[in-house]
Amino acid sequence: MDYDVVVAGAGPVGLMVASELALRGIRVLVAERLTEPDLTIKAGAINVPTAEALDRRGLVPRIRAAQAAQMEQIKKFMAARGGGAMPPRPRFLGHFGAIWLEAGNLRGDDDPWAELGPAGQIAMLSQADLEAVLAAHAVEWGVEIRRGVALTGFTSAIDGVRVTLGDSEVETSWLVGADGGRSLVRKLAGFDFPGTDPRITGHQALLTMTGDDDLKPGWNVTDTGVYVSGPIPGRVLTVEFDGPPAERDTPITAAELTASILAVSGVRVTIDKVISATRFTDNARQATDYRRGRVLLAGDAAHVHSPFGGQGLNLGMGDAMNLGWKLAAEIQGWAPDGLLDSYTAERHPIGAWVLDWNRAQVEIMQPSPYNRAIRAVVADLAATHDGTTYFGTSIAGLRQRYDLGSDHPMVGRSAPELVLADGTRLAAALHDGRAVLVGDFPVADDRLRVVTADTPGMLVRPDGIVAWVEGDGELDEALHRWFGKVTGR
Incomplete structure (x- = not known):
């Protein structure tokens, strides 16, 4: 074989899988269709299991530097909007269905962050920064990364996989699809991918604009939708509840974003430059199994959902940590019976929980009187000490457990x-x-x-x-x- 494992996709999940394999001596190739790292604005924070994973691989010093730069951006945004108290340390509380969770409401007698060590000090980190750290980490462990090389097909047999990468073919023992929500690996391998259809159109963008002083900071629910301003300068997120977007792949224009901001906030801004923008929906689907023979899935290739609550990146990082050592054991010949299959058994329930967690958030953000009535009840519960602790620890991943x-x-x-x-x-x-x-x-x-x-x-x-x-x-x-x-x- 040319490689022990080919990983399709050089996002954070693919890079983490590759690194986990390489540090155990596995020969890994990462194939990425993009010629350069994707700097599109995406996730802006990590949860505790992800922070712990980075700590357990010695990456905390690099992450701290990236987080410090992001915290400075947050301080800059808050200062421009009249200030506000910064939490004493980064905590991944976030929101549930645009209901913001206040760290001060946590149960004071049982602080779940108190004994976490360095992992409890890491939360605010952009996906692009994390990807950069993981790319350097992978290269240091000898991972070969080929950018601008698309996986276009493969043939799987009982003893290996022949993968077509652009104009060439490579032989590998295993193929891992970490190629995103529209995974070609998943489609070609024939994985079942059931779930629920999208009902919303979301935009997230990083802009230079004027007229945005009237956008309220944080998460805001209006009669026509939801919008977010901040927590870094120029970042805006909008959610409209009139069905999925007609187009997912066409370039996002300033006019499209201006119209969406106006529709959900009533504020007319003037966009000077679109630095980064993406569309999203609440399409929620999950592969019924994460393995078919010698082909495995991880990250968005295995499960897709809305970005609310910041679960997607973290869910994929958990997949990578779980899969890496088990696949390495299988390749090295010492894996006990059923070890590799325990990857699906352990990770699938966590993924299913995340999908339902996101569906619940979409439901209480809907603008109908019935949905808003449920939202009011949830908001009251979330404002209690026990409610904040429940929602906060759930979002932070502190309640995760494998059976x-x-x-x-x-x-x-x-x-x-x-x-x-x-x-x-x-x-x-x-x-x-x-x-x-x-x-x-x-x-x-x-x-x-x-x-x-x-x-x-x-x-x-x-x-x-x-x-x-x-x-x-x-x-x-x-x-x-x-x-x-x-x-x-």
Whole structure:
């Protein structure tokens, strides 16, 4: 084979999958149809699982620098609009259906961000900045990235995949489709992709304009739609509830954006320049399985939905962390039975939750009296301490858990921020992509790092998920389930 894995798509998800494979010695090619990174304005924040993933691969210093630049842009916007208090630290609370969540309403006696370490200090990060960091990370681990090369077809067999890239063909053992919501990989492979049809037209743009002083900052619900102004200068988002756009691929003009802003806000702006713009809908679909033979899907190729609540990028990053080590194990020949299939089993329920979470938001933003009545009830609940904590921790990904067959509250969740006996953090022990076994156990396997800490024994998978806790079943069973035969056991 020319490669062990070909990844279609060099967005954040494709780059993260490739990096996760490469740090384990897997030969990876990333094929991207665009000649340059896509700088279109998209996601503007990451959630806690994504921040933890970056921390566990040693990328926090680079992310902090990018976040600092974005926070300066936010401060600039707020100063221009009369100021306002900045939160004491970046927190990914955001909104639910354009109902803004105030960090001050969180339950003070049980702050879920308090013990997160560096991951609790990262939230405001643009998708373009994240992609740049991940591209550099992938190259450092030896990933080959070919830009301006489109995947146009492939033939999958029992022992590999022949992929057509432009005018050439390559042989690979596996193909990963991370090529977005209109994934050609998904379509050619024949994945089922059921869901619900779009009902809205959304625009998000970065503009230079005049007359926008009358646009209220933040999320605003009007009689005719929804709009957002900020939190960086020139950023505007509009939502109209008159069906999906007639065109998705034609260039977005200043006239189109001017009309949309006027329709939902009643404010007539003059747009001098469209720096970046995109259309979106609430089309919500999910592949029934993320694997067909030697073809796998990740990110938007596996699930699409509206961007409300900032879940899409984060959902895809979770896919990448879950898939990378499992596919590497399959290629290297040590994966226990069913390990690769656990990718769909674990990630599909998280994706299904996100789709419903987004559908609920669209419903309470609809301008009908019935929808607005429901919205008022939700807004009252969201303003309570328990309501803010529920919505905020859900958006931040703090309530995510895989069903690994255990009732222990830690098993299936992200590992806690631990300081190890040598003074280092657990996240640092995960930098090289190996699993970590916390405790004094006689294991001498190069797939696991054994460390000690003032805590009960714990097995942490390479993706940072707790797979076993001392006192909850046998360690040998957990090791065999996730790693097969382990030296020293």
